[in-house]
Amino acid sequence: QWRQSTxxxxxxxxxxxxxxxxxxxxxxxDIHLIEELSSPALFWSTGMxxxxxxxxxxxxxxxVMLNLVIFLLMFSFVILPIIIAxxxxxxxxVCSVYPSSARRGLVIFHEHITDLLSGGGFLxxxxxxxxxxxxxxxxxxxxxxxxxxxxxxxxxxxxxxxxIWIVKRSATGFKRNLVQDEDRFQSFCNKIFAGWDFCITxxxxxxxxxxxxxxxxxxxxxxxxxKRKIAGRTRKEKCRIYVIRLILNIFVIAALAACFYSIYxxxxxxxxxxxxxxxxxxxxxxxxxxxxxxxxxxFITPLLFSVIINYExxxxxxxxxxxxxxxxxxxxxxxxxLLFSLWSQITKCKEEPCVCGYNHVLYSCWETRVGQEMYKLxxxxxxxxxxxxxxxxxxxKLIVNHCDCGLAKWxxxxxxxxxxxxxxxxxxxxxxxxxxxYCPLLPAICTIKYFFIFYIKKVSLINNCRPATRPFRAxxxxxxxxxxxxxxxxxxxxxxxxxxxxxxxxxACGPFVNYTTSWEVLPRTVSQLPTGVRRFLFALxxxxxxxxxxxxxxxxxxxxxxxxxxxxxxxxxLREQLAMVSNQPxxxxxxxxxxxxxxxxxxxxxxxxxxxxxxxxxxxHTHLQTPPxxxxxxxxxxxxxxxxxxx
Numbered sequence: 001q002w003r004q005s006t007x008x009x010x011x012x013x014x015x016x017x018x019x020x021x022x023x024x025x026x027x028x029x030d031i032h033l034i035e036e037l038s039s040p041a042l043f044w045s046t047g048m049x050x051x052x053x054x055x056x057x058x059x060x061x062x063x064v065m066l067n068l069v070i071f072l073l074m075f076s077f078v079i080l081p082i083i084i085a086x087x088x089x090x091x092x093x094v095c096s097v098y099p100s101s102a103r104r105g106l107v108i109f110h111e112h113i114t115d116l117l118s119g120g121g122f123l124x125x126x127x128x129x130x131x132x133x134x135x136x137x138x139x140x141x142x143x144x145x146x147x148x149x150x151x152x153x154x155x156x157x158x159x160x161x162x163x164i165w166i167v168k169r170s171a172t173g174f175k176r177n178l179v180q181d182e183d184r185f186q187s188f189c190n191k192i193f194a195g196w197d198f199c200i201t202x203x204x205x206x207x208x209x210x211x212x213x214x215x216x217x218x219x220x221x222x223x224x225x226x227k228r229k230i231a232g233r234t235r236k237e238k239c240r241i242y243v244i245r246l247i248l249n250i251f252v253i254a255a256l257a258a259c260f261y262s263i264y265x266x267x268x269x270x271x272x273x274x275x276x277x278x279x280x281x282x283x284x285x286x287x288x289x290x291x292x293x294x295x296x297x298x299f300i301t302p303l304l305f306s307v308i309i310n311y312e313x314x315x316x317x318x319x320x321x322x323x324x325x326x327x328x329x330x331x332x333x334x335x336x337x338l339l340f341s342l343w344s345q346i347t348k349c350k351e352e353p354c355v356c357g358y359n360h361v362l363y364s365c366w367e368t369r370v371g372q373e374m375y376k377l378x379x380x381x382x383x384x385x386x387x388x389x390x391x392x393x394x395x396x397k398l399i400v401n402h403c404d405c406g407l408a409k410w411x412x413x414x415x416x417x418x419x420x421x422x423x424x425x426x427x428x429x430x431x432x433x434x435x436x437x438y439c440p441l442l443p444a445i446c447t448i449k450y451f452f453i454f455y456i457k458k459v460s461l462i463n464n465c466r467p468a469t470r471p472f473r474a475x476x477x478x479x480x481x482x483x484x485x486x487x488x489x490x491x492x493x494x495x496x497x498x499x500x501x502x503x504x505x506x507x508a509c510g511p512f513v514n515y516t517t518s519w520e521v522l523p524r525t526v527s528q529l530p531t532g533v534r535r536f537l538f539a540l541x542x543x544x545x546x547x548x549x550x551x552x553x554x555x556x557x558x559x560x561x562x563x564x565x566x567x568x569x570x571x572x573x574l575r576e577q578l579a580m581v582s583n584q585p586x587x588x589x590x591x592x593x594x595x596x597x598x599x600x601x602x603x604x605x606x607x608x609x610x611x612x613x614x615x616x617x618x619x620x621h622t623h624l625q626t627p628p629x630x631x632x633x634x635x636x637x638x639x640x641x642x643x644x645x646x647x
Contacts, residue, residue, distance in 0.1 A: 131368035131509035170482035267341035357504030374435025433492035
């Protein structure tokens with residue numbers, strides 16, 4: 001008795017603590033308001049936006065918290081030790097000369113604006129960028145703080161933390177997607193017999209729900225039609241389609257190559273043009289030329305992809321996924337092309353080989369230059385998002401509401417495009433992951449940026465957007481968001497790993513001035529440890545341990561796969577048993593219709609005729625007389641095209 005009472009008390013305390021912590025969540029009230037806009041039962045505006053909208057704003061909150069944690073890591077282990085006990089030193093070696101770009105004398109106001117937007121001038125040698133941290137070690141009483149080692153380990157830590165956090169959050173969405181995609185015919189049954197929400201009381205919400213169900217059924221039936229069409233294709237038709245797809249994909253590759261080459265040329269030209277100071281506007285255009293070209297490419301290519309995909313004869317679902325993957329590739333690879341363009345200039349010298357290992361004449365602190373480019377991409381991305389909302393979305397709403405011309409009606413009120421909005425913030429987060437190594441305060445800037453984007457998107461959603469005709473579900477949305485974010489993290493790790501392990505560090509700035517590469521600090525620190533610890537760490541990094549660990553991991557993975565296969569077979573057997581039980585009228589487990597859950601439009605269960613559930617545009621027929629109705633439904637589900645009739 002005492003144990004049960006103690007257990008109940010502890011459970012109650014744990015639930016109260018969880019409720020108190022949930023009340024402290026960021027944007028709890030705003031998320032609740034958006035949840036009301038996404039719920040058909042509570043909806044009070046123009047229609048139901050869908051649970052995917054709620055997932056988008058929850059995803060934004062997740063990125064704010066992630067960037068805040070990354071900033072706290074950088075601040076605690078890198079910035080704070082410098083603030084407490086700065087120990088700067090200067091060398092007279094030719095490679096260690098780092099001329100400041102700060103303006104001297106009387107500075108005009110617009111020059112401060114240029115510096116603020118570009119990260120140069122008075123911002124260049126501050127805590128914002130890598131070049132300011134020219135500290136080898138910090139001497140505290142009784143302890144020496146190894147700043148280069150801390151800088152490297154924090155970089156590895158924030159990337160690893162991001163990976164673990166994303167994988168943990170995406171696991172739930174993956175499980176739900178796996179369950180939803182497991183049985184195609186079960187999907188038809190769920191939509192036809194259990195797709196309507198009887199909590200809807202608003203006429204607009206009911207109209208939207210009806211059109212959404214109709215759209216999903218049409219899409220699913222189109223998928224089935226295309227599958228039959230593919231199965232019935234002749235060899236000649238297959239050859240024709242494959243040739244068309246090959247030509248169109250070659251065109252897509254050519255368009256991507258043209259965009260990447262434009263980014264490369266714009267970056268090279270911008271780096272050279274920044275040496276010449278002309279006037280405020282021209283200098284600002286030169287500074288932001290790579291960002292402008294990348295933004296134009298990210299705007300034009302999705303429109304091109306959406307036109308091309310119509311001629312490739314894919315299924316509707318695959319068209320959406322394939323177009324999104326092309327857009328993801330374009331957005332994320334453009335950052336890689338920008339970095340490649342910078343590194344091609346950094347490692348190029350008039351005299352080969354380079355005296356300092358890099359072009360120290362033009363890039364005395366090349367890490368700071370890369371950090372400035374990431375800083376400019378972040379600022380420009382935020383400016384574009386805010387400008388599109390203010391100067392495009394709001395005027396469009398006013399034109400559609402107050403103009404009766406045919407063009408305005410054809411243009412129509414905009415939808416909140418979840419995939420495009422997600423790609424925007426994943427693009428910005430990828431820049432943040434890459435730029436944090438070169439710009440330690442960039443996570444704080446991204447935290448503020450996403451904070452404002454949340455309210456910008458919220459206001460735009462409520463005032464400018466209409467509900468989507470095909471709303472995203474929360475489960476599929478979460479998995480899609482985090483899947484794309486995981487791709488961005490993978491691509492972000494590549495340039496950081498190359499710069500840490502391959503490119504020679506600047507000898508004029510940064511914490512790694514005494515090392516050839518940033519990674520060199522790790523083996524040098526390990527070599528100074530006691531003999532036993534050193535041997536243990538070298539054993540962990542040996543090939544024998546790596547091979548053994550790989551073999552054990554593969555065996556564990558094969559075991560988990562075999563176990564999952566066994567569970568799947570058991571689930572299929574149980575499902576077959578349930579189907580057999582439902583076909584037996586005398587069995588007490590047979591499912592019987594509950595009159596309380598029969599909708600008003602459906603005739604009573606005792607009527608001999610098959611009732612019709614009618615939603616404008618569709619007529620669905622089902623049997624509800626006797627327990628064997630489940631077998632009728634199951635048979636109809638196996639031939640859905642012949643049983644769902646378009647009115």
